[in-house]
Amino acid sequence: MSVEELDANEKQAFLVWRRSLARLEENEKLVLTPFEKNLDIWRQLWRVLERSDLLVMVVDARDPLFYRCPDLEEYAKEIDKHKRTLLLVNKADLLPVSMRKKWAEYFRLHKVLFVFWSAKAATAELEGKLLDHWKMQNNMRKSDDPETKIHGRDELLARLQYEAEEIVKMRKSASDTSTSSNIHSPRNNAEGTSAPKSVMVGFVGYPNVGKSSTINALVGQKRTGVTSTPGKTKHFQTLIISDELTLCDCPGLVFPSFSSSRYEMIASGVLPIDRMTEHREAVQVVANRVQRHVIEDIYKIKLPKPKPYESQSRPPQASEFLRAYCASRGYVASSGLPDETRAARQILKDFIDGKLPHYEMPPGMSAEDGVEDDGNPSLSEVLNSDASDVEDSLENGTETTPVSEHVLDDLSSFDLANGLVSKKATVKKSNASHKHHKKPQRKKDRSWRVGNDDEDGMPVTRVFQKPVNSGPLNG
DSSP states (O other): OHHHHHHHHHHHHHHHHHHHHHHHHHHTTTOOOOOOHHHHHHHHHHHHHOOSSSEEEEEETHHHHHHHHHHHHHHHHHTTOOEEOOOOOOGGGGSSOOOOOHHHHHHHHHTOOEOOOHHHHHHHTTTTTOOOHHHHHHHHHSSSSTTSSSHHHHHHHHHHHHHHHHHHHHHHHHHHHHHHHSOOHHHHHHHSSSSSSSSSEEEEOOOOOSSHHHHHHHSSSSSOOOOOOOOOOOOOOOEESSSSEEEEEEEOOOOOSSSHHHHHHHHSSSSGGOOOOOOHHHOOOOOOOOHHHHHHHHTTOOOOOTTTTTTTTOOOHHHHHHHHHHHHOOOOOSSBBBBBHHHHHHHHHHHHHSSOOOOOOTTTTOGGGGOOOOHHHHHHHHHHHHHHHHHHHHTTTTTOOOHHHHHHHHHHHHHHHTTSSSGGGGOOOOOOOGGGOOOOOOOOOOOEEOOOOOOOSEEEEOOOOOOOOOOOOOO
């Protein structure tokens, strides 16, 4: 078809798709997260999918399933049934070894191609700078297990080229068998099994997951712009690594989702931090995922402890976290109140950069399956414990007196029975509540009030009447 027909068809299909999403959101009462509504960005994705032999989906190792888009993998299969998707688990150096084993087992169980990778560490190693945490992971890279180790630059390039060449070979062999089913010659068989001259690998995924950083590390020099703000790449770029391998960088897209929230996307770095308007909700996501003692150790702050009637294992509230952070850093707004907006931006940036350690467990696996338990309860456990505490207090009713009072009564009766204490010394104090222990106040003089005989409830004022002057007294 012509260029005009292709443009009109893409616009029409995109409009129908957006209408169906709006209708689904309205009829099913679902909340749809913000997603990319610019048709030009989606066209960049379509061109990359059409050109690429192997599709590489870059995800964050701390929560791979949040950044993975299964519908994109299905769409790639619709374009070409031989096209495969490789999950590049970036920032894998932020995961402990036990978590990498669990995620490798999960991916292997679901037949997903995956590679653990760290673009930051590969860039530092390329520049001759070894990071401290990367030095600690060197022994893991030398491990014999190819699934859990973090691949280096040369290993990843070789793996990408091998997977892409296998896809091209399968495509050629399938096309040769279909077109020349009746003609069999050694020349055709040799062409079908020979390695292709050049293969293309396309990189796709959410914004700010490290696509451009990965390509810069693989190329060996800065060829694409890299910032911490999502949405830096605007157009796809084709970069030639060698005569046999070509890389294609696609702009990051925010795919529509019904499972996550806007605040989770801000905390994950998908949406820009500087554009958020409700900062407490996004910081609450951080407080729910990071343990209390980890926050206190990293920021050198002291968070308020839960009240006695609250669950002692509840995560800190966003307001408590922000006020403690502002007090320690001296963040004060022009109004004289703590500058929570500035503190929230800094906390979220530390959360995204990995200064606050956190990671998600694979579905269906718990901390008892061989992974070190971090002691941080899930949100559902906290809510259930809070609800059970409230129900217990309501069922007990008046039996909410402290246990210490009963213990003291038992001890005093024991002493009295054994003659250890005289009866005069064991006068039981009145069970006065804490509200009665107030500072003694001066009693107000209300002598001017008298009783009301009519009993209408209103106080009556005593009136003193001056006697009438009846003239001089007669002597």
